[in-house]
Amino acid sequence: MINPVRKLTRGIKPRVRKIWNNPVASHRVFSNGINIENLRVEFPKFCLQDINLSIGKGEFFVLLGPNGAGKTVLLEAIAGLIPIKRGRIFIGGLEVTHLPPEKRGIGIVYQDYALFPHLTVLENIKYGLHFHNIEKTEARKRLNQLLDQLNLRPIIKRLPTNLSGGELQRVALARALMVKPSVLLLDEPLSALDPNFRGEMQVELKGLHQNINVTFLMVTHDFSEALSLATRVAVINQGRIEQVGEVTDIFQRPRSPFVAEFVGMKNVFKVKFNGTKALLSDWELELGRGVEDSQGYIAIRPEDIVISKERFSSSMQNSFKGIVSKVLNQGFYYEIHIRIEKIIFKALITKMALFELGLTEGVPIYLSFKTTAIHIF
Amino acid sequence: MKKEAFFWVTISCGVMIMAFILLPLIQMVISPSMEKLYTTIKDKDVFRSIWLSIYTSGLAAIISFVIGTPFAYLLARKDFFGKNFVESIIDIPIVIPHPVVGIAILSVTGKDYWIGQILHELGIRIMGSTVGIVTVLVFVGMPFYINTAREGFKSISPRLENISRSLGASMISTFFRITFPLAWRSMIVGMIMCCARAISEFGAVVIVAYHPMIAPVLIYERFESYGLSYSQPVAVWLILVCLVLFLILRIISIPQKRRA
Amino acid sequence: MKNTGLRMTFVSLLVFLFIAFAQASEEPSGKIIIFHAGSLSIPFERMEKEFEARYPNVDIIHEASGSRRAARKISDLKKPCDIMASADYTVIDELLIPEYADWNIRFASNRLVLCYTEKSRYVNEINAKNWYEILIKKGVIWGHSDPNADPCGYRSLMVLRLAEIYYKKPGLYQRLTSSRPKENIRPKSVELVALLQTGHMDYAFEYLSVAIQHGLKFIELPNEINLSDYHLDNFYKQAKVKVSGKRPGEFIWKMGKSCTYGITLIKNSPNRKAATSFLEYLLDKNAGLKILGEMGQPPFIPARVPTEEMKARLPEELKGLVEVK
Numbered sequence: 001m002i003n004p005v006r007k008l009t010r011g012i013k014p015r016v017r018k019i020w021n022n023p024v025a026s027h028r029v030f031s032n033g034i035n036i037e038n039l040r041v042e043f044p045k046f047c048l049q050d051i052n053l054s055i056g057k058g059e060f061f062v063l064l065g066p067n068g069a070g071k072t073v074l075l076e077a078i079a080g081l082i083p084i085k086r087g088r089i090f091i092g093g094l095e096v097t098h099l100p101p102e103k104r105g106i107g108i109v110y111q112d113y114a115l116f117p118h119l120t121v122l123e124n125i126k127y128g129l130h131f132h133n134i135e136k137t138e139a140r141k142r143l144n145q146l147l148d149q150l151n152l153r154p155i156i157k158r159l160p161t162n163l164s165g166g167e168l169q170r171v172a173l174a175r176a177l178m179v180k181p182s183v184l185l186l187d188e189p190l191s192a193l194d195p196n197f198r199g200e201m202q203v204e205l206k207g208l209h210q211n212i213n214v215t216f217l218m219v220t221h222d223f224s225e226a227l228s229l230a231t232r233v234a235v236i237n238q239g240r241i242e243q244v245g246e247v248t249d250i251f252q253r254p255r256s257p258f259v260a261e262f263v264g265m266k267n268v269f270k271v272k273f274n275g276t277k278a279l280l281s282d283w284e285l286e287l288g289r290g291v292e293d294s295q296g297y298i299a300i301r302p303e304d305i306v307i308s309k310e311r312f313s314s315s316m317q318n319s320f321k322g323i324v325s326k327v328l329n330q331g332f333y334y335e336i337h338i339r340i341e342k343i344i345f346k347a348l349i350t351k352m353a354l355f356e357l358g359l360t361e362g363v364p365i366y367l368s369f370k371t372t373a374i375h376i377f
Numbered sequence: 378m379k380k381e382a383f384f385w386v387t388i389s390c391g392v393m394i395m396a397f398i399l400l401p402l403i404q405m406v407i408s409p410s411m412e413k414l415y416t417t418i419k420d421k422d423v424f425r426s427i428w429l430s431i432y433t434s435g436l437a438a439i440i441s442f443v444i445g446t447p448f449a450y451l452l453a454r455k456d457f458f459g460k461n462f463v464e465s466i467i468d469i470p471i472v473i474p475h476p477v478v479g480i481a482i483l484s485v486t487g488k489d490y491w492i493g494q495i496l497h498e499l500g501i502r503i504m505g506s507t508v509g510i511v512t513v514l515v516f517v518g519m520p521f522y523i524n525t526a527r528e529g530f531k532s533i534s535p536r537l538e539n540i541s542r543s544l545g546a547s548m549i550s551t552f553f554r555i556t557f558p559l560a561w562r563s564m565i566v567g568m569i570m571c572c573a574r575a576i577s578e579f580g581a582v583v584i585v586a587y588h589p590m591i592a593p594v595l596i597y598e599r600f601e602s603y604g605l606s607y608s609q610p611v612a613v614w615l616i617l618v619c620l621v622l623f624l625i626l627r628i629i630s631i632p633q634k635r636r637a
Numbered sequence: 638m639k640n641t642g643l644r645m646t647f648v649s650l651l652v653f654l655f656i657a658f659a660q661a662s663e664e665p666s667g668k669i670i671i672f673h674a675g676s677l678s679i680p681f682e683r684m685e686k687e688f689e690a691r692y693p694n695v696d697i698i699h700e701a702s703g704s705r706r707a708a709r710k711i712s713d714l715k716k717p718c719d720i721m722a723s724a725d726y727t728v729i730d731e732l733l734i735p736e737y738a739d740w741n742i743r744f745a746s747n748r749l750v751l752c753y754t755e756k757s758r759y760v761n762e763i764n765a766k767n768w769y770e771i772l773i774k775k776g777v778i779w780g781h782s783d784p785n786a787d788p789c790g791y792r793s794l795m796v797l798r799l800a801e802i803y804y805k806k807p808g809l810y811q812r813l814t815s816s817r818p819k820e821n822i823r824p825k826s827v828e829l830v831a832l833l834q835t836g837h838m839d840y841a842f843e844y845l846s847v848a849i850q851h852g853l854k855f856i857e858l859p860n861e862i863n864l865s866d867y868h869l870d871n872f873y874k875q876a877k878v879k880v881s882g883k884r885p886g887e888f889i890w891k892m893g894k895s896c897t898y899g900i901t902l903i904k905n906s907p908n909r910k911a912a913t914s915f916l917e918y919l920l921d922k923n924a925g926l927k928i929l930g931e932m933g934q935p936p937f938i939p940a941r942v943p944t945e946e947m948k949a950r951l952p953e954e955l956k957g958l959v960e961v962k
Contacts, residue, residue: 081539101542108543114536118558130554131545179544480831488756488836497836502778504837505820587828588819598824601706602786603885604713 032057033215039087062230071219092182107176111188113168115160122156128179186218265299266346286317288371304373305347319368409610417610430592434575437514438568441522453530479584518571529563569626665911666694672707674724675827703787708732719912725788726899738901744940747896748865750855757839779840780821785881789826793842795876795893799862849933867895920958
């Protein structure tokens with residue numbers, strides 16, 4: 001069946017048609033979630049620059065980046081809590097750039113949950129009702145829904161000082177959702193929890209999102225969280241957005257060395273290209289495809305590197321001999337550093353394999369990888 | 378062995394300091410007889426003096442509260458160019474010698490100066506009046522209030538205010554529903570510190586207003602005219618008033634310390 | 638050789654020190670503590686500078702206050718003091734002799750004037766004839782010093798009483814004092830000068846010398862009321878003012894008399910020698926007394942003591958500088 005939109009747009013120029021047909025891939029389309037145009041925020045020692053984002057209504061969008069990259073700044077700019085130098089912000093299709101925070105229809109959940117310490121759980125949740133004209137029965141219905149959904153009834157009379165991390169988070173969520181925001185901003189909500197507990201909370205958060213029609217914008221430095229929760233991700237570094245796209249896209253096709261490293265590609269090297277080969281230090285790697293640029297970067301996932309005692313003669317066109325320089329115990333697996341002349345490759349290996357191959361520092365070893373395992377950018 | 382010596386040094390310093398503070402005061406308080414204390418407080422001049430001291434310092438504390446709170450809040454929340462400079466200016470009244478404060482206020486409110494002329498037109502009198510006394514006391518006491526209130530506001534995470542605003546509250550609603558209930562203790566402590574500072578002021582007030590006499594001026598006047606035995610009982614009453622203030626301060630601030 | 642050299646230096650050092658010490662012990666040295674009336678502040682400051690320039694080892698410490706208060710500091714508070722100079726010599730007679738002083742030298746006179754500045758209200762209308770009507774007017778802030786602490790204070794009140802008699806306006810004293818609330822009284826008359834200068838006060842009663850020294854405008858009052866002329870002492874006697882006595886609750890009646898300044902050496906003065914030197918300097922018509930005259934305070938040349946007997950009690954150095962009058 002022909003996509004009705006495609007039928008309608010057949011007459012329009014191909015580029016525009018592409019945008020219309022594929023709104024998710026391009027970030028310049030206007031949506032009913034959050035739209036940010038050319039945002040610039042200036043601080044004495046830090047700058048957010050040229051931020052352009054389009055987040056669809058009801059999406060679970062994750063903003064990923066290391067500490068100090070500007071994630072919280074961007075969040076607070078969207079919330080209207082810090083002044084912006086330039087740009088426009090739209091929420092739910094309406095421009096909110098010049099509106100104060102209380103008029104933007106957003107909810108916030110901070111990393112430390114920031115519950116009002118002098119109010120009980122129930123008073124915290126009902127706080128927003130003072131400022132919104134919500135009919136009493138409607139409010140009560142919503143309250144009951146949230147209390148049940150987040151399992152808060154047992155603790156409604158308690159004060160925040162006596163609650164556990166998980167309880168605090170749920171109260172913070174209930175409080176924000178009570179006034180039906182169109183957007184929920186979450187600033188590293190899981191970082192303060194026990195690592196064991198985090199997995200559980202991720203599931204809960206995802207479940208909550210699926211049950212309500214609210215756009216979630218979450219900020220984190222943990223890629224695995226993005227992997228499990230997000231529909232789309234933006235990677236931000238030093239105040240700039242490096243890449244936007246679906247999670248798997250970013251994971252498999254990082255577009256810059258920074259993004260590559262951030263998503264776990266540990267072998268990122270600067271190389272010179274020559275036809276189908278890449279020149280890394282003194283020796284050549286076979287790429288299996290032609291590259292136009294004369295220089296750039298390549299990256300190889302540690303899990304794509306195969307280790308053997310002898311050279312692999314099969315389909316792997318890249319096979320080199322090196323020496324084990326380090327063996328790091330990562331719990332369920334080992335990370336092995338192999339030095340080939342001046343370059344160090346990082347590979348992953350199971351405990352079993354480690355013993356079988358008898359690998360310790362100084363042992364000579366072969367490493368190989370397919371041409372398709374080499375990511376070029 | 379070394380540890381022992383260090384320990385004794387700290388203890389003896391502590392004892393010396395305690396003695397230094399307590400001995401003169403205890404000596405002063407036990408000197409006059411109960412009967413003398415009773416007749417002293419019944420003396421109309423003494424009673425009026427002490428009441429004037431309490432009343433003017435209380436007023437100074439309230440004025441500091443009203444005007445100082447918004448400013449303290451601004452200093453706690455916003456960074457701006459020249460902020461360090463502004464905060465140093467707030468501390469100036471603390472370091473200026475007291476008679477200088479009195480002379481400065483007298484000069485600026487005299488008919489020589491435009492402020493004095495405006496006051497004269499409005500019929501407001503500074504020299505020798507309660508208004509003048511309160512003016513001086515606000516000048517010397519305000520920094521204490523502002524500094525304490527500012528630290529109190531700082532101790533409240535701005536995130537709480539952010540959340541309140543995201544939930545629909547305006548800045549003012551947020552201040553009264555969130556910031557104030559969490560900071561009121563610091564504000565009271567600040568007011569009491571301002572009050573305590575104001576009650577003990579002498580050098581600045583005596584230049585601006587000899588009459589009406591606040592308690593420290595009365596004590597000094599009696600001492601100069603008739604000597605120790607005539608001035609001591611008044612001093613004792615003033616000490617008692619100050620101690621009561623101080624006690625209230627401690628009672629209010631202790632729960633705060635425990636929580637922190 | 639070395640030994641002798643060292644010994645020589647040592648001996649000459651000793652000799653030098655001895656001479657220096659002997660020299661020093663002839664000259665006045667050390668601290669001199671003077672309690673004096675507020676109105677003497679400026680002339681005394683100049684005298685101190687000159688005296689200290691002459692005798693650099695001397696350090697003069699002075700405390701200005703109302704003369705009665707100064708006397709109390711000596712008698713009640715037992716504060717150490719070498720010289721006491723009072724704006725009213727009777728203060729020394731009443732409060733210090735005989736326990737704390739033996740004699741009393743009258744060295745200068747003064748008179749009261751009504752001071753003001755160009756900022757004062759009704760400045761263009763006031764003159765020697767209508768001053769008392771201006772003072773009563775609403776909104777006029779005027780004052781004088783505390784009668785219990787300062788002779789200028791009770792002298793001001795005497796001026797008011799004499800005005801009532803002189804201008805033949807019964808009840809004038811009452812009307813004047815009720816238009817001057819307590820807030821306009823200061824312990825020391827010189828404080829009123831600052832209030833005049835900053836515009837906080839319109840008129841104040843002060844000594845002529847103070848008015849001149851501070852460059853204030855002033856109204857000259859009739860001799861009959863300004864306590865200037867000792868010939869009019871009988872007229873002045875009519876003014877009687879009540880001031881506090883030696884102990885709280887006690888009172889003394891002061892009778893009007895011409896302004897006469899007195900000075901004395903306190904009996905247990907800590908630095909008698911230097912103090913006497915200073916008195917020598919002060920009573921010298923080419924030194925201290927000359928300064929007083931230049932600063933608007935007519936001195937008695939020579940200074941006076943009332944009786945031969947008192948003259949005999951004076952220190953030797955001072956006997957030649959006074960006459961019995």
